[in-house]
Amino acid sequence: MGSELIYRGSETQPSSDSYSPKPLKPWASVTRPLHYLLREQRPLFVFVGIAIATLIFTVFPTSPAPYVAPHSRFTTLIPDSITYFPIETQQKFSSAHRLGFGSANPTGKIPLGLKRKGLRIVVTGGAGFVGSHLVDRLIARGDSVIVVDNFFTGRKQNVMHHFGNPNFELIRHDVVEPLLLEVDQIYHLACPASPVHYKFNPVKTIISFILLQNLITGLAKRVGARFLLTSTSEVYGDPLQHPQKETYWGNVNPIGVRSCYDEGKRTAETLTMDYHRGAGVEVRIARIFNTYGPRMCIDDGRVVSNFVAQALRKEPLTVYGDGKQTRSFQYVSDLVGGLMRLMEGEHIGPFNLGNPGEFTMLELAEVVQETIDPNAKIEFRPNTEDDPHKRKPDISRAKQLLGWEPKVSLRKGLPLMVSDFRQRIFGDHKEGSNTNNASSS
């Protein structure tokens, strides 16, 4: 049997010698593709495609500015003065920072069709009062946030509503221990912030300030992240200048009971600037004035939380000294807005972030009475050591360079805090009732 190729249907293939191929028509190889191209309105689709591509490249010609290696930028740009530093090229850098982690691609272009990534941001102390509000805003903006907190004064409840969100991570960690994370920005808030807590173990407070600052700024240096320090109006001590400008160097008692905090923050500012000048770390410094709002630690002895908790519990409001010392009170959402503007902006600072509205402690007690209980009594106690007589921020620099100023007055902000405190005090009986040890901080 000769070899046969069997087709479907079991027909026998015609023998090879009976096959004669059709002779090719002349020009068929040229005309066939042309016919194909011209049929079914294909040229029209081609022209429409070209038009769309041209339009896209005309409207979005390039992607944002290229990433600039952080350490190469600073050497020639840093003046000697510590007051504030407008750095021209940081405009460029700030848009590079907005590209998100891992954005250092050599051409600086994001391929068309890819969405710009959010940033990867560490918030130390992010489970605390201010930190948790900052985390809310960053997550809402689309960034990925890693909170590092040892829960010394912070609470898991402050950030629990983000659990399950892939853009949120919580690490229980004491930041005096080394930590390596790849991030774009670091907001450094971790620190015992109220007198009750920082006076509890003052030696640990001052030592941990230095260790902590060193480690966290070191981390910023290693990964090329921008670093923001939350300093404080306490660096002005008992000020001899009123209102306080950032150029004022302060009047701090270096051996007093508050100096573990005041000098600790001053040292933190020093280390921040030394890392900046010496190692080219991108830094920002905020000097925060008294801030209040929901999620404040109830019994930490800060004056606003103290008065509110006392009025709600029908206890007398404890005023230390004659009650004529003044403070300025800023609502937390205003502060968070200022911190974010500072981080994203092009100026290092330091910047005062506070509400210039100035109240004596007795005036504050009156506002609390009006808001919560007009019958609340006032009880005078001897003043605490080194309690500053006056505090009021001059925020002209923040207004001018960050375009920031607070919007929420004390009378508007206080009720927002009261509903949170009421719910936590009467809905959560685990909160203690120790309201002693207060100060005007």
Ligand SMILES: NC(=O)c1ccc[n+]([C@@H]2O[C@H](COP(=O)([O-])OP(=O)(O)OC[C@H]3O[C@@H](n4cnc5c(N)ncnc54)[C@H](O)[C@@H]3O)[C@@H](O)[C@H]2O)c1
């Ligand atoms: N709230 C204010 O009025 C005010 C005023 C000036 C400055 N500041 C500064 O702002 C920052 C935040 O203050 P806050 O009012 O939210 O205080 P907070 O006590 O509510 O928050 C501080 C957070 O840091 C955490 N923390 C403390 N030590 C830590 C450590 N070693 N490792 C990890 N986590 C640690 C705490 O558990 C807490 O969650 C602080 O640095 C504070 O000095 C606040």
